[in-house]
Amino acid sequence: xxxxxxxxxxxxxxxxxxxxRRTVTKPWAIMEVCGGQTHSIIRNGIDQLLPAEVELxxxxxxxxxxxxxEIIDKALAIAAQPGVIFCSFGDMLRVPGSDKxxxxxxxxxxxxxxxxxxxxxxxxxxKNPDRQVVFFGIGFETTAPANAMAVAQAKRLGLDNFSMxxxxxxxxxxxxxILTSPSNRVQSFLAAGHVCSVMGTWQYVPLxxxxxxxxxVTGFEPLDVLEGIRRAVHQLEAGDARLENAxxxxxxxxxxxxxxxxxxxxxxxxxxxxxxxxxxxQSGWKLRPDYEQFDAENRFDVSGIHTQESPLCxxxxxxxxxxxxxxxxxxxxxxxxxxxxxxxMVSSEGACAAYYRYGRAAINLTESARA
Amino acid sequence: xxLGVPGKVIEIYESDGIRMGKVDFGGLTKEACLAYVPEVxxxxxxxxxxxxxxxxxxxxxxxxxxxxxxxxxxxxxxxxAADAExxxx
Ligand code: SF4
Numbered sequence: 001x002x003x004x005x006x007x008x009x010x011x012x013x014x015x016x017x018x019x020x021r022r023t024v025t026k027p028w029a030i031m032e033v034c035g036g037q038t039h040s041i042i043r044n045g046i047d048q049l050l051p052a053e054v055e056l057x058x059x060x061x062x063x064x065x066x067x068x069x070e071i072i073d074k075a076l077a078i079a080a081q082p083g084v085i086f087c088s089f090g091d092m093l094r095v096p097g098s099d100k101x102x103x104x105x106x107x108x109x110x111x112x113x114x115x116x117x118x119x120x121x122x123x124x125x126x127k128n129p130d131r132q133v134v135f136f137g138i139g140f141e142t143t144a145p146a147n148a149m150a151v152a153q154a155k156r157l158g159l160d161n162f163s164m165x166x167x168x169x170x171x172x173x174x175x176x177x178i179l180t181s182p183s184n185r186v187q188s189f190l191a192a193g194h195v196c197s198v199m200g201t202w203q204y205v206p207l208x209x210x211x212x213x214x215x216x217v218t219g220f221e222p223l224d225v226l227e228g229i230r231r232a233v234h235q236l237e238a239g240d241a242r243l244e245n246a247x248x249x250x251x252x253x254x255x256x257x258x259x260x261x262x263x264x265x266x267x268x269x270x271x272x273x274x275x276x277x278x279x280x281x282q283s284g285w286k287l288r289p290d291y292e293q294f295d296a297e298n299r300f301d302v303s304g305i306h307t308q309e310s311p312l313c314x315x316x317x318x319x320x321x322x323x324x325x326x327x328x329x330x331x332x333x334x335x336x337x338x339x340x341x342x343x344x345m346v347s348s349e350g351a352c353a354a355y356y357r358y359g360r361a362a363i364n365l366t367e368s369a370r371a
Numbered sequence: 372x373x374l375g376v377p378g379k380v381i382e383i384y385e386s387d388g389i390r391m392g393k394v395d396f397g398g399l400t401k402e403a404c405l406a407y408v409p410e411v412x413x414x415x416x417x418x419x420x421x422x423x424x425x426x427x428x429x430x431x432x433x434x435x436x437x438x439x440x441x442x443x444x445x446x447x448x449x450x451x452a453a454d455a456e457x458x459x460x
Contacts, residue, residue: 194425
């Protein structure tokens with residue numbers, strides 16, 4: 001029980017765990033979609049506090065981890081060009097491309113800057129009219145309203161030295177892809193709270209009905225995650241499949257309507273490749289034709305890119321919940337946060353990085369198979 | 372980067388036609404875009420993600436979350452990395 005005292009309210013955590021223990025009668029596999037939840041689970045040892053029947057499968061909800069290698073390589077090619085200021089969220093700098101990362105480009109003389117908000121990149125474009133400022137526009141639905149606003153504002157201000165390398169991904173099509181995969185084991189999902197703050201919960205109703213799968217909208221704090229799991233277990237044991245909102249303090253059915261309006265104005269749905277997973281139809285956003293002039297892929301010649309993943313990295317299986325990070329033979333050996341072979345070892349929300357950071361030991365696959 | 376951090380709106384103003392504000396994260400103050408939360412007023416709490424308020428939050432849950440995040444170093448992680456020059460406001 002060494003983790004329990006780290007909860008904000010250890011008594012409440014204990015009561016939630018007791019309730020789960022009393023309720024569960026058979027094995028269930030629940031996927032937490034969001035990397036922030038994975039981080040919380042591993043940090044607080046929630047997976048180890050739960051009864052053995054409840055297995056948590058870590059989902060693909062870390063934008064840093066699923067941004068396709070081809071886009072990373074394009075980012076590297078653009079950032080290396082003279083006259084370019086390349087702006088990115090900090091987590092992206094160590095993500096391995098085919099043969100280097102953005103930090104390398106920076107040390108080789110590229111002007112790569114870490115920004116906190118896409119509006120900071122817009123300010124840089126205004127202050128540097130003789131330079132081309134490119135923002136790396138990645139993320140899920142939570143980040144998209146910020147990126148959409150930056151593009152809309154660039155258009156309004158007539159900034160012709162600002163562009164965005166867009167690689168947005170969407171949660172519901174990913175859940176659908178997981179549920180339709182022949183190797184799927186997931187029986188219930190904890191949906192990502194802040195994605196739902198923006199998009200609302202209504203998007204998930206069709207998934208619940210079509211696949212008869214409980215979906216519980218869940219927050220990020222350890223107690224939130226426990227409560228989400230508790231509700232999922234109750235539904236699974238009762239044979240129910242409902243959409244439940246366990247993060248009501250920040251999520252409504254309709255979501256953030258002003259944000260959805262700008263998203264609709266700036267982006268349109270497109271097929272998107274997810275790193276380690278492959279192409280998922282209609283699972284991303286790209287700029288609409290009205291905003292194409294701000295698309296960095298149009299502004300810079302980034303054709304002729306040949307991608308090459310590390311042959312050792314098994315993050316594709318990790319992202320699909322087929323392999324736990326510490327079952328990867330490279331985990332903690334060739335692959336660490338300082339020398340990541342795959343994107344899942346980079347961001348603190350990546351499953352491999354969370355396992356490493358909180359000291360999960362490597363598991364020898366052949367031994368654990370025998371045991 | 373996917374984290375949203377709760378903060379208290381301590382100033383509201385307009386900048387280049389966008390509703391902006393200053394937000395206090397338990398001592399650390401940052402500029403944020405408030406365009407998506409027209410209902411938020413001075414003194415309200417919101418969740419800020421990459422410099423944008425995405426939803427309103429009641430005070431008690433905001434303070435509890437902030438305390439927890441401070442304890443486990445999330446606040447520093449979220450705001451610490453940006454290049455000073457690039458994100459000066
Ligand atoms: S531990 Fe490293 S090599 Fe193994 S799957 Fe994770 S990122 Fe890839």
